Amino acid sequence: MKKYLLFNFKTNPSNLIQLEQLLKIFQRYSSKITEKFKVVLFPPDIYLTETKKSLKTKFILGAQNVFWFNKIQATGEISPLMLKSLGVQYIIIGHSERRRYLEETDEMINWKIKACLNNKLIPVLCVGEQEKGKNELIPDFRTKQEIFEQLNYAFRGIKINELTNLMIVYEPVWAIGKGIFQDLKASQAIIALIRFWLSRRFGEEIAKHIPILYGGSVNHQNIKEFLSSKDINGVLIGSASTNKTELNKIFKQLTTNN
Numbered sequence: 001m002k003k004y005l006l007f008n009f010k011t012n013p014s015n016l017i018q019l020e021q022l023l024k025i026f027q028r029y030s031s032k033i034t035e036k037f038k039v040v041l042f043p044p045d046i047y048l049t050e051t052k053k054s055l056k057t058k059f060i061l062g063a064q065n066v067f068w069f070n071k072i073q074a075t076g077e078i079s080p081l082m083l084k085s086l087g088v089q090y091i092i093i094g095h096s097e098r099r100r101y102l103e104e105t106d107e108m109i110n111w112k113i114k115a116c117l118n119n120k121l122i123p124v125l126c127v128g129e130q131e132k133g134k135n136e137l138i139p140d141f142r143t144k145q146e147i148f149e150q151l152n153y154a155f156r157g158i159k160i161n162e163l164t165n166l167m168i169v170y171e172p173v174w175a176i177g178k179g180i181f182q183d184l185k186a187s188q189a190i191i192a193l194i195r196f197w198l199s200r201r202f203g204e205e206i207a208k209h210i211p212i213l214y215g216g217s218v219n220h221q222n223i224k225e226f227l228s229s230k231d232i233n234g235v236l237i238g239s240a241s242t243n244k245t246e247l248n249k250i251f252k253q254l255t256t257n258n
């Protein structure tokens with residue numbers, strides 16, 4: 001299986017000129033990078049059309065959020081059908097920044113996952129603990145409890161046969177946007193825990209095929225280490241995805257054989 005590289009632009013860049021400059025970097029490395037990786041770009045919704053137009057490549061389009069209904073009138077929201085019509089395939093759900101700043105609840109996250117599955121969009125569910133655990137090799141009780149609780153809520157009422165396509169990102173909240181990241185061993189241990197939860201809930205066969213990625217201050221210095229692990233199916237890159245210097249360095253790392 002090719003490893004996934006998810007680029008989450010968050011609330012960047014500030015204007016279309018900067019977007020074009022950024023997309024040029026993606027364009028420059030596109031053929032080399034898509035040979036080795038499955039790449040999904042998550043620009044802000046207002047840049048989806050422009051991003052699609054500029055990138056005539058194998059890059060896949062994702063969105064950072066979705067509303068859970070197609071028909072209900074909800075000012076300011078974007079429906080699953082609207083995103084699909086622009087060619088969006090993946091949707092980030094449950095990102096800690098949305099939980100924090102927009103008070104997105106576990107219930108809303110569950111509705112959004114259901115909306116994605118019903119509309120054949122692939123949910124990219126983010127889960128992670130608030131504070132760094134003490135033991136690297138064995139996730140501590142609090143971490144386990146937080147992550148299991150997020151998973152329990154997120155998949156409430158979802159049956160095995162409804163689970164067509166799905167991705168999970170393990171994102172320790174304390175690492176997101178902070179320039180500090182989880183150790184590889186600890187990430188592997190927590191990802192194993194998530195896979196264990198999935199196998200108990202949906203059976204081993206399904207759990208085996210659900211990609212689980214790492215996210216949280218991924219940069220050109222640590223990306224190769226995370227990607228080298230057979231237990232980690234890719235990475236979600238946040239701040240570094242709209243920092244031109246860092247982005248160039250990431251692509252150089254991944255496209256040269258060093």
Ligand code: PGA
Pocket residue numbers: 008095171175176177178179215216217218236237238239240
């Ligand atoms: P970061 O963000 O790479 O800036 O830590 C990761 C994310 O988008 O969750």
